[in-house]
Amino acid sequence: MNYSTRIADQVRGQSPMAGLDRRNLGPMQVFAQSVSGAAPAAAMAVVPAIVAASAGLLVGYSLLGMASLTGAAMQINALIAPFGLSSTASPVVAAVLVVVLAGLVAACTVRGVRLSAAVVLLVEALSITLMLVVFGVLLVSQGIGVDSRQLVPSGTGLGAVVAGVLPALGAFIGFEAAAAMGVEARRPFRTIPRAVGATAALTGVLSLLAAYTQVAGFAGVPGGLAGQQQPVRALAAAEHLAWLPTVLDAGVATSFLACSVATTTALARLLFSMGREGVLPARLGRAHRRFRTPHVAIAVALPVLAAVPVVLISLGLSPARALVPLLTTAALGYLVAYLLVCLAAPVFLHRIGELTVFSVVATSVIVPVLLVVLVAFVSTAPVSVAALVTGAVLPLVGARYLWMRARRPDRVAAIGLYDETSTADLLGPPLPPRSQPPPGRER
């Protein structure tokens, strides 16, 4: 058999993910998707506050989507409150904002992946710029000197490190959101690993900058950073920078907004592929013919993403308080997903015959660390929505799996559909060998 006939029985004409806008997103748009998933600006401002108060990706994406809608509504509410629309940040306005924002996100994500990617890139760039302005101004107003005490580790007990790792991981959660663009990225195997790695680096640098500024700013205050509910506001007030909190609110609002578009995009693609696999109803696996987006998955997911915050707010929780259980549960979902991926990676590599010593070593180092973090996370998390959701999700997923294994073993085997190589990605079949000289050379 020659090259072309051998390839014909191994490759289908169409990817099982066909219908999406295949190979059409540049590296910057994919990168922005991941950065927004991690929402570094929101993390820069919010994570310390949460620490003071304080079934995997589906749970993570859904809850992060709800949290970012809530967060965006909360910040926009705070931004418009001084303009007389409502004297105080009212819960009705917050609930209406959640619904309006969900509608905007739906319009963006259904209309086309290029539009939503452009929105995410622009909004995220704006958000990071605003945050850099805030923290830059704070650093300069504190004086140029380097706070050298921060550069030397102190208080490095195991408990202190674990207590620090938890919020730090919270800042990184969602960094893998670019992986959802596997179908749409122009050169996925190059773009996505780079985007995910660069997101981790960028989020790390931004978080360090934020932490350094806040620790240095509160160095002279009794109780330090830990005693503050809204550290950046307090710092701005101390430096007599009345306009700074507004910029901060705008930065966090845009970050949450980009995050809600990015997580909706990722969640919709996850539901879409589960629909194609037959794990969820096949309708979820439909793609819009003109816009080439998973419109059914978006139409199912977004009402839920909007309804949960609205219910929480109407129950009397302020958006800021509603954020805590949502983000905690999201982090829990992501941690479980990351742990499972780490465990599955060497098994997968073994199955395709490419297991190396390095990947085994990496897994055996990362899995215990993630387990410790997960246990610490569960033991410190308040008994609330987190326990409720985990208690509801795990039996549900288990029951669905057992049902499928009994009734549809073929679908269990099909789990793990991905944008596989199709004929369009291959070098065209070579032409049959020419026995005659080319025309025109006969004489």
Added chain:
Amino acid sequence: MSPQPPPSVPGRQPRAVRNALAVLAEVVAAGPGVTAKEISAALRLPRATTYRLLNLLVAEEYLVRLPDLRGFALGARAGRLAVPIVPAPSTAARAVVAHCAAGCAGASTWPRTPVAR
């Protein structure tokens, strides 16, 4: 000529480039569906090196993974490495061309001219 590499390609890079090209050639020689282990054995390259080269070539889309994820084949981008081949016309078409070249060069009535006289 000295085999010394020019300074613009320093260190172990010349070997890496050669190995990458050897991996490409091996995929063609062994045919689509060849696995990473088979390539590593055929080229006597360390396995980790082979896997890294294969993943690089997949990232650049010179190679693709087949749907079973074990096997490799040439990707669409590998086509850029060859000069485009014009398909050879059929015998009948070549007869027309030869006829025109021989007898009716410049004839404006070509479509109505009988091909075989």
